[in-house]
Amino acid sequence: MSYNSADLTVKPVPVPVKAPRVNRKHNNLVAYLFLLPTVVMILVFNYYPALSAFVYSFTNWNGFTTPKFIELQNFAEMFSTAVFSQAFLNLFWLALVRVLTAITVPLIVAFLIYKVRSPRLQNIYRLLFVFPLVIPLMVILLLWQFILNPDVGLINAILSAIGVPESSQPIWLGSPETALISIMLIGFPWVDGVAMLIYLAGFQNIPRSIVEAATVDGAGGFRKLISIEFPLVLSQVKLILILTIIGTLQTFQTQLVLTGGGPGYSTTVPGLVMYQEAMSNNRFGFACAIGVVLFMLIFALTLVNNKYLRSSMEYGSE
C-alpha cells in the first residue's frame, strides 16, 4: 500500500501566535520573503496543472496543438466504452482484496506483537515487519515477477513439489484468467508495515486501567479482545480502510511494470488507462478527463477520511 500526499488529509487548526508588534511592515516583508519560494513553486507546479486539468478535460488536445473545446464528449466516451467498465471492475476487485488484507493481516500481527511481554523482543518484531518498507518497490515488483514466473518461479515450483502436473499449472501473469489474481497475490502475506504500526499504536494507546479492570472482573483473553481491545482500535481500522481505498484508486505502477494492463484488459485500471491515453495515444484532453473523474472519487473518499482521521486522532490524544 502506498500513501501519497492526498491521503494526508488534515483539518488545519489556526495556531494563536503572540509575536510582539515591533515593526509590522518590516515583519510582513520578512515573512513574505520566507514564503516566496514555496508559494512560487506551488503555483507553478501544483495549482497551474491542477486547474488546467479541469479546463483540458473539456477539450480535444494532443498536448501540442491548440486544445479544441468539445464539451462533455470525453466524459461521455469514458462512461460508454468497454475498457472503462472493465478497468473500474478490476479496480473494484483489487480494492476489495487490498482492503480485506490490509484490515486483517497487519491487525493480527499488531495484536500479537502487542501481546509480547518483553519490550526488547517487541522492538525486534516490529523492525522485522517494518524492514520491507525500505526495499524499493521496483525491486519487490520485479522479485514477484520472478516468483510468479511460470517456468522458473517459486509458486509453480511449490505446485510441482506437491504433485500438481506441469500441464495444469497456471501461467499467472500470462493468462487473462489468472493475471488479476496474480496482481493481488503480490506482497503475500500482505503485512503492510505502516498499517501494522498504526494498529500497534492503537493497541498500545488503550488505557491500561480499562484492561486491568476487565481482568479483575474475570474477563478472559478472548473476552477482552472482543469487548475491549478490538472496539478500541476500530478507529484505526476505519482509517486504514479509507487510506487503502484511496491508495488503490491512485496507483497503477504494478500494472505498468508487470502487465501493461494485459493480457487483453484483464488487469487494467482507470489510472493506467489515463497514462496510456496520454503517453501512447497523445490524447491529453481525454486523459485529463479521466484524471478529473479519479480526482472526484478520491476527493469524496478524502472527505470521509477526514472525518475518521479526526476521530482516530482524538482518540490517540487521550
Next chain:
Amino acid sequence: MTNYIRLRSLFTHGGILFIGLLTIIPFFILVNLSFKDSSQFNLHRWAITFPFHFANYSAAWQVIRLYIWNSFVVSGVTVVAVLAVSCLAAYPMARMKFFLKEKIYYLIIALLMIPFTLTLVPLFSLIIDLKFLDSWLGLWGPYIAGGQVFCIFVLRSFFSSLPEEMFEAARVDGADELRILFSIVLPLSKAIIATLGVLNVLNTWNDYIWPLMVISDESKMPLTLGLTTFQQMFTTNWGPLFAGYVIASIPLIVLFMFASKQFVEGLASGSIKM
C-alpha cells in the same frame, strides 16, 4: 495456569515468527539467487549452493552504479531543497504575524487534497513547455513543490509547540528572524527534520511513473527506471540480475539503519500521521 500462559506465549511468538518468515522469504530467495551461476540456478534453485559467485555482483555493479548515482543526485538535491524551503515557510506560519497569513496557509495545505493523478498529464505538458524534458530539473521541480507541502504542515505544528519565552528572549536581544530560525528553531527540530527527510527520500527514491514520463535518456535515468533497463539487459542471466536487485536495495537499507529508530518512533507515536 503456567501451562496455559506458556501455551499462549508459544502461540504469540509462533504466530509472529510464522508470518514474519513468510514476509521475509522472498528476500532470502533474492539474496540466495544472487550468488548462483546458471548451472546452480538450474539444478539447485532453492537450496543454498557453494561456491558463492561474487562475480555476479561486480557484473551487476558495472551497470547499476550509474543509476544509483543518478538517484543519489535526484533524491539528494530534492530532500535538501524540500527541507530548506519547508523550514523557511513553516517558520513565519508558526511564529510570525503578517497580513494574509491564514489565507496563504490554506493555499498550501489544500494541496494535500489534490492527488497526483489529477495533475499528472497537465504537469507533463508544462514540463515539455519549460523544456525540462530529459533533464533532472523536470524531476526536481515537481518533487520539491510536492514534497514541501506535507513537511510544512508537520513543521508548522512542531515550531508552534516550542516555548514562546525563547523567542521573546532572542528578540529582546536583537536577533532577527533568520537568526532565530537558524540558532534556536532548527537545532531544536533536528529529530523531526530527520524523520521528514527520510520519508521524502523514500518517496522520491521509489518513484517510477513520473521519471518514466520525463526521462528517456538512459544516462540520466534514476534507479527505478534503470532497473527495468537492467532487467532487459540481463533477462535470464539470473545471478547478476538478482545481484543487481540486492545492490539496488542497499542504499535505502543503510539509510534505514541510521534512521530506523527515528522512523519507527515517528510513525508509531503519531507525531507524523500517514
